[in-house]
Amino acid sequence: DSGVTQTPKHLITATGQRVTLRCSPRSGDLSVYWYQQSLDQGLQFLIHYYNGEERAKGNILERFSAQQFPDLHSELNLSSLELGDSALYFCASSVGPKPSEQFFGPGTRLTVL
Amino acid sequence: GESVGLHLPTLSVQEGDNSIINCAYSNSASDYFIWYKQESGKGPQFIIDIRSNMDKRQGQRVTVLLNKTVKHLSLQIAATQPGDSAVYFCAEISHQTGANNLFFGTGTRLTVIP
Numbered sequence: 138d139s140g141v142t143q144t145p146k147h148l149i150t151a152t153g154q155r156v157t158l159r160c161s162p163r164s165g166d167l168s169v170y171w172y173q174q175s176l177d178q179g180l181q182f183l184i185h186y187y188n189g190e191e192r193a194k195g196n197i198l199e200r201f202s203a204q205q206f207p208d209l210h211s212e213l214n215l216s217s218l219e220l221g222d223s224a225l226y227f228c229a230s231s232v233g234p235k236p237s238e239q240f241f242g243p244g245t246r247l248t249v250l
Numbered sequence: 251g252e253s254v255g256l257h258l259p260t261l262s263v264q265e266g267d268n269s270i271i272n273c274a275y276s277n278s279a280s281d282y283f284i285w286y287k288q289e290s291g292k293g294p295q296f297i298i299d300i301r302s303n304m305d306k307r308q309g310q311r312v313t314v315l316l317n318k319t320v321k322h323l324s325l326q327i328a329a330t331q332p333g334d335s336a337v338y339f340c341a342e343i344s345h346q347t348g349a350n351n352l353f354f355g356t357g358t359r360l361t362v363i364p
Contacts, residue, residue: 139293139295141293170351170352172354179339179354179355179356179357180294180339180341180354181354182351182352182353182354185351193351195351227293227294229293229294235343236343236351236352237282237299238284238296238299239296239352240296241286241293241294241295242293243292243293244292244293
């Protein structure tokens with residue numbers, strides 16, 4: 138158990154819908170990272186927050202957004218969902234602003250029908 | 251942007267043998283590398299890391315080798331066990347460029363044959 142929690146574990150929804158994925162970092166970690174992993178693909182970095190502020194953006198679509206709250210948990214919002222958005226979404230956390238040793242959560246599997 | 255790739259998408263080894271998983275990276279400014287293990291249905295798990303000022307680093311049954319000349323990284327697993335079956339990813343980052351995210355390769359699936 139990495140100490141990073143993600144909810145929900147599974148999510149099934151329809152095209153055009155909007156969903157919110159939630160992540161709680163390890164106790165003491167200030168950084169949260171979001172990744173997308175499509176079937177048999179590597180992890181694609183989406184976005185990084187440190188202590189409530191956005192630090193880096195990767196290949197995140199405009200339909201996606203995220204935020205980190207004062208209690209350091211983070212939410213990833215996916216809207217106008219398309220079939221191709223079906224994937225595993227991982228959250229990771231680390232102590233500082235540099236993504237050195239990230240600890241990953243168990244992921245949320247999103248299925249868009 | 252940076253790209254990280256793997257030479258072998260799949261690798262099958264006999265239990266007890268040593269495994270070598272390779273990774274090539276393209277950004278010569280990368281100064282930090284990590285190997286992750288991802289078991290089915292789980293998130294990636296940190297295995298070992300290495301900084302660019304080192305050529306070799308050893309952990310428990312694992313060794314990472316870094317060859318900056320040819321931009322190549324490898325993960326060696328000694329006495330491979332069935333529990334080592336997983337997908338292995340290498341990831342790299344360049345702190346010098348101010349980039350603040352890891353770039354992951356596509357992964358190598360290691361299957362250990364009992």
